[in-house]
Amino acid sequence: MPTLKNKTFYFMLFLLSSVVQSQNTDTVTVDDTASSPSEMYTSVDISYSQDKGNTDFLSLYYGLNFTLVGDLGTLKDTEFLFDFNRSDDQLEGQPFTDDQSITLKFDVWANQRFSPFLFLQKSFDKSIGLEDRLNYGLGAKVGLSRMFSVSYAFLAEKEDYNYYTYTDSTSALAAGDYYFTDSTALDPADYADWDYYYDWWYYYADGADINNNDTTFYAYTDSSVFYYDDSTEAKPEEFFRHSIRPKLKLKLFEDNLVFDYRFYYKPRVDDFNDYLLEHELQISLSTFYEALTVNLNYTNKFNSRYDNDSELIINRDTGLPYKARDENLTLGLSLMF
DSSP states (O other), rough: OHHHHHHHHHHHHHHHHHHHHHHHHHHHHHHHHHHHHHHEEEEEEEEEEEEEEEEOOEEEEEEEEEEEEEEEEEEEEEEEEEEEEEEEEEEEEEEEEEEEEEEEEEESTSSEEEEEEEEEEEEGGGTTTEEEEEEEEEEEEESSSSSSEEEEEEEEEEEEEOEEEEEOOOHHHHHHHOOOOOOOEGGGGGGTTOOOOOOTTTSSSOOOTTTTTEEEEEOGGOOOOBBOOSSEEOEEEEEEEEEEEEEEEOOOOOOOOEEEEEEEEEEEETTTSSSSEEEEEEEEESSSSEEEEEEEHHHEEEGGGOOOOEEEEEOOSSBBBBEEEEEEEEEEEEEEE
């Protein structure tokens, strides 16, 4: 039975597709009457790399971007965007990078000073434990100059993570909640006659006297691998986010060199301590062939839910905590039709 999430996704897809079909009809009419022409752009990005021998590594990336710009009745300069990208890397036959994103966006008065828009995105990223994320909503962009604009969107979001939470508490030992693999817990009953006992220590070696310097104790921080048998698996969540995005786009040397920088700040509406930060920079250089460009892309993503020392989030495959920040740098070719 279709879930509410799937119904919402298909409804938004139908809504945006209907708009595009209407715009395509207008485009044909416009072209026939030689007024208000529409423009369509399609770009394809593909990269492949494989290593064999001492290292068995396979990397595959492909992306598709489709943009349609034109007039929709009285709505001038309207833009529809479809963007798809997929990364699939394997190391020694095991998944290494596995992420995908599908984005639909519909802008009214796209290149004017004020532009309202509808937005929908469905994505996953297995490397950070994100099994599924769906967000959709509406917003508006304000152009402050030819090079700089700011946009805001109000988004509904549903996300499903595949991880376990781990509470980093030195008193957890007494309750037997969590422990490290390379240490043995002290049992107070075994050392009842000792002058000193610290229940937050771990005991290592077989010294009989706590005052003896040959006896070694280990605290929680001495290990890097966690057990999470008693930890809590994350559940799907539904909530709302703000999305604030300044954008700077510079075109130099007769548009042969383009700098496109975007920054996203996405806090939860009900908890500003839970937020996403994203930096995106693309530098495009024209080549001897007009449709072919050389692109340098850099992304820097920060997820605040992984930046909490008191509640570490564990990768169930490695047993290690997730890191809050991810960076990516790629250099490739893009072909636009």
